[in-house]
Amino acid sequence: MDTTFVDREQPRLLQELSEFLAIPSVSTLPAHSGDCRRAAEWLRTELTRLGCPVVTLIEGDGHPVVWAEGPAVPGRPTLLVYGHYDVQPPDPLEEWDTPPFEPTVRDGRLYARGAADDKGQVFCLLKAYEAVLDSDGRPPLNLRFIFEGEEECGGRVISDLLRAEPERTRADAALVCDMSYYAPEWPAVYTGLRGLCYAEISVRTLQRDLHSGTYGGVAPNAIETLVRILAGLKDEDGEIQMPKFYKSVEPPSKRELKTWRKLPFDKERFLHEEVTSRALTGMKDYSIFERTWALPTLEIHGIRGGFTGDGAKTVIPAQATAKVSLRLVPGQRYEKVGRQLERAVAELTPKWADAKVTLLHGGDPVVVDVDHPAFGVLDQAFESVVGRKAVQVRAGGSIPIIPELGLAGAPVILTGIGLPDDGLHSPNEKLDLAQLWTGIQIFGRFFELFAEQAMAKDGGTGADESVAEAEAVEMA
Amino acid sequence: MDTTFVDREQPRLLQELSEFLAIPSVSTLPAHSGDCRRAAEWLRTELTRLGCPVVTLIEGDGHPVVWAEGPAVPGRPTLLVYGHYDVQPPDPLEEWDTPPFEPTVRDGRLYARGAADDKGQVFCLLKAYEAVLDSDGRPPLNLRFIFEGEEECGGRVISDLLRAEPERTRADAALVCDMSYYAPEWPAVYTGLRGLCYAEISVRTLQRDLHSGTYGGVAPNAIETLVRILAGLKDEDGEIQMPKFYKSVEPPSKRELKTWRKLPFDKERFLHEEVTSRALTGMKDYSIFERTWALPTLEIHGIRGGFTGDGAKTVIPAQATAKVSLRLVPGQRYEKVGRQLERAVAELTPKWADAKVTLLHGGDPVVVDVDHPAFGVLDQAFESVVGRKAVQVRAGGSIPIIPELGLAGAPVILTGIGLPDDGLHSPNEKLDLAQLWTGIQIFGRFFELFAEQAMAKDGGTGADESVAEAEAVEMA
Numbered sequence: 040m041d042t043t044f045v046d047r048e049q050p051r052l053l054q055e056l057s058e059f060l061a062i063p064s065v066s067t068l069p070a071h072s073g074d075c076r077r078a079a080e081w082l083r084t085e086l087t088r089l090g091c092p093v094v095t096l097i098e099g100d101g102h103p104v105v106w107a108e109g110p111a112v113p114g115r116p117t118l119l120v121y122g123h124y125d126v127q128p129p130d131p132l133e134e135w136d137t138p139p140f141e142p143t144v145r146d147g148r149l150y151a152r153g154a155a156d157d158k159g160q161v162f163c164l165l166k167a168y169e170a171v172l173d174s175d176g177r178p179p180l181n182l183r184f185i186f187e188g189e190e191e192c193g194g195r196v197i198s199d200l201l202r203a204e205p206e207r208t209r210a211d212a213a214l215v216c217d218m219s220y221y222a223p224e225w226p227a228v229y230t231g232l233r234g235l236c237y238a239e240i241s242v243r244t245l246q247r248d249l250h251s252g253t254y255g256g257v258a259p260n261a262i263e264t265l266v267r268i269l270a271g272l273k274d275e276d277g278e279i280q281m282p283k284f285y286k287s288v289e290p291p292s293k294r295e296l297k298t299w300r301k302l303p304f305d306k307e308r309f310l311h312e313e314v315t316s317r318a319l320t321g322m323k324d325y326s327i328f329e330r331t332w333a334l335p336t337l338e339i340h341g342i343r344g345g346f347t348g349d350g351a352k353t354v355i356p357a358q359a360t361a362k363v364s365l366r367l368v369p370g371q372r373y374e375k376v377g378r379q380l381e382r383a384v385a386e387l388t389p390k391w392a393d394a395k396v397t398l399l400h401g402g403d404p405v406v407v408d409v410d411h412p413a414f415g416v417l418d419q420a421f422e423s424v425v426g427r428k429a430v431q432v433r434a435g436g437s438i439p440i441i442p443e444l445g446l447a448g449a450p451v452i453l454t455g456i457g458l459p460d461d462g463l464h465s466p467n468e469k470l471d472l473a474q475l476w477t478g479i480q481i482f483g484r485f486f487e488l489f490a491e492q493a494m495a496k497d498g499g500t501g502a503d504e505s506v507a508e509a510e511a512v513e514m515a
Numbered sequence: 516m517d518t519t520f521v522d523r524e525q526p527r528l529l530q531e532l533s534e535f536l537a538i539p540s541v542s543t544l545p546a547h548s549g550d551c552r553r554a555a556e557w558l559r560t561e562l563t564r565l566g567c568p569v570v571t572l573i574e575g576d577g578h579p580v581v582w583a584e585g586p587a588v589p590g591r592p593t594l595l596v597y598g599h600y601d602v603q604p605p606d607p608l609e610e611w612d613t614p615p616f617e618p619t620v621r622d623g624r625l626y627a628r629g630a631a632d633d634k635g636q637v638f639c640l641l642k643a644y645e646a647v648l649d650s651d652g653r654p655p656l657n658l659r660f661i662f663e664g665e666e667e668c669g670g671r672v673i674s675d676l677l678r679a680e681p682e683r684t685r686a687d688a689a690l691v692c693d694m695s696y697y698a699p700e701w702p703a704v705y706t707g708l709r710g711l712c713y714a715e716i717s718v719r720t721l722q723r724d725l726h727s728g729t730y731g732g733v734a735p736n737a738i739e740t741l742v743r744i745l746a747g748l749k750d751e752d753g754e755i756q757m758p759k760f761y762k763s764v765e766p767p768s769k770r771e772l773k774t775w776r777k778l779p780f781d782k783e784r785f786l787h788e789e790v791t792s793r794a795l796t797g798m799k800d801y802s803i804f805e806r807t808w809a810l811p812t813l814e815i816h817g818i819r820g821g822f823t824g825d826g827a828k829t830v831i832p833a834q835a836t837a838k839v840s841l842r843l844v845p846g847q848r849y850e851k852v853g854r855q856l857e858r859a860v861a862e863l864t865p866k867w868a869d870a871k872v873t874l875l876h877g878g879d880p881v882v883v884d885v886d887h888p889a890f891g892v893l894d895q896a897f898e899s900v901v902g903r904k905a906v907q908v909r910a911g912g913s914i915p916i917i918p919e920l921g922l923a924g925a926p927v928i929l930t931g932i933g934l935p936d937d938g939l940h941s942p943n944e945k946l947d948l949a950q951l952w953t954g955i956q957i958f959g960r961f962f963e964l965f966a967e968q969a970m971a972k973d974g975g976t977g978a979d980e981s982v983a984e985a986e987a988v989e990m991a
Binding site for chain 1: 604606610669725730731789807818935
């Protein structure tokens, strides 16, 4: 692959990405479901333009999955590429310097919701493929693209699809480009992701709001009751107070802990520039890496109850609601944790209240065995473009669909071109354009190297045991 | 006073009251400031029609105060009538059976926001005056009307006025009709009201919302921090956890406690039909009357933070806000309690957070000496219309302006025509029409009796020491 594509095409690529990012594909807000479809259609058009003979929107009870297959390249391995075209809601809007769906370049960074998570990275993969086609004139391997529209909202379309058609996503490896470098100039590959159990807790204490003068002193206040339940689920040091919660937690391996201890880490910069706080919280006996990568947490994402307009209203509120989630680590299963949460809330609920826990979505934690040769290929690609191999870390976030990808033992390569300060899920989310331009070269190179490595493994005679070959035989 | 007025005029009166209630004079919401003015104008028109030679809207930094003076009746006492034309916000709107500003009669009850608190009662006083004029052909005493538009939001227009012109409200007694019967057929007069200290508590832990995957485990969550502060301000039994908070609290008198013990009280009905809960909360060593009338409380009225839309968003929120108020009892001062709250919040705030307490408004508690002869007159009026004297109780609510009314020792008669199940500040607020019709007769009779009593006191020669007389002398 020659490296002139990016230099030549930068203005056009920036224009195309801006067009993609301008579509407010906020999957969790029903008002944006038309926009989610527009983003899916944008991908369909793009994949068709890239010469994929199969491009379909797979429908279900939610936003469609975009599925595409590159031209068949007999004898070459098959790579599954996963990404998502939906984005988080942009609020609080007033904290954005420029509107979230009007992509804007400042100081070499492209600001927009989805710039890094994950539209910018999906775009990077598509353009890496385009760059290889541009340079080599033909695809080096069999590509399968699966882009979902419900990663941020926990929809069921993709998992219903994978359950109905477990063979569809069979591949020699899966590439999931939804992550970031460990630090600037430090590309990363991920050995694990936390799982997620997302729920809403609603409390009702009265049939109607009451006057706090008349009834204050005897009438149970729904916000106060919810507040005590939430305070009771976790102690001040961050330890989750649910019976047997930590029992099944598997600690990280010695090798991982050793790697983490050697990572460059500037705690002051992390605190002030990334976390933007005065102090950190959490379980003090554990390192920051352990707290964010290898221990479960419980966060309150939103709370609402009573009168929240301007001014004063003296009600005793009858009901209140909070959204919470638990991040889970190896050894934990989200369905079991959901039941533990329900029980813990029931135990914390006083006799005067009804508390209801609604599980909204979840996914199990991910553990990746990075000893597979595909990771050596990724290292080569990073080394050839940015001069450094990928460092092996974990991530505290979750991609709930990964455990369901039905890869039958094939490796999941979790990596990405983001940077730690991209502001995922926050106002002023951005992507450094330099990361995009090098990313296109890295993944273009990876596609080529992955094909070569698989062929070398088979003595240059073609990847007999590759998925493409197996399919050809089956179809015969 | 003959009693035919109400029987004759019911349809017109209902029509007029409905017109008044249809004006959404929600003082706390800036969007309704035009409606507050319309309600004030409605009163101006009405007071002018009733023959008041002085009717003015007194402007200030907020909604106007309506001030009116009835025709001067030399030799007769002066009664100050206080009420408010503003109402609480109607939300949650979905819980109203009919829209809050479309007054609707069902089963002899008029449903609308403000029906009981306080527009319906202001209307009752105006129509009582009209009934007396209709019956007697002339006013029996000197009336002064002061109706404010900021009782529910803690505005400063009326208190600025009273501070600037402390003589304006001088009277032989003040009648405040913003209360309810103790129970159906049990008219009440109030010996005390709780004070109020209303504040907003805002917490910020981060400069921006963060991804709960990436930072969950170390980044301080603003909602969690606020939740712990709120849980720390009061224990589970309702005891407020602020240093020296109970020190200045004066217990009710033995006479009051004795009266309260004799009050008819159906705890099951109170719990299920009024409070509409499964159990009561609060300080168990005290009776329900003590908890709601004679002990301070702290309530959370509203809370907001993070993502509260539909679906799921996995942020660690940077900031969160709650509205709280304390009800205060004799011995406590709202300004001092405000400082105590600020200190308590500061002590509960961890090092990673900034917490800000904004005092929105307040008022001191009220104690009324019901030995004054005016209360005997009120008893006569109640007895003549409903066959029973007023029972002496307290109320847990607050009318912050009363301590500022500058009455120089003249009594404040706190009473009203509401019923305990009127749903003040709640959805489906209502006024029983039977209460309105008898109320018009009660207060018409009270106006006449109050004048007669004062004249009798002066040996029938005219109330030499009345306020009206004193003013005439001053003006001479």
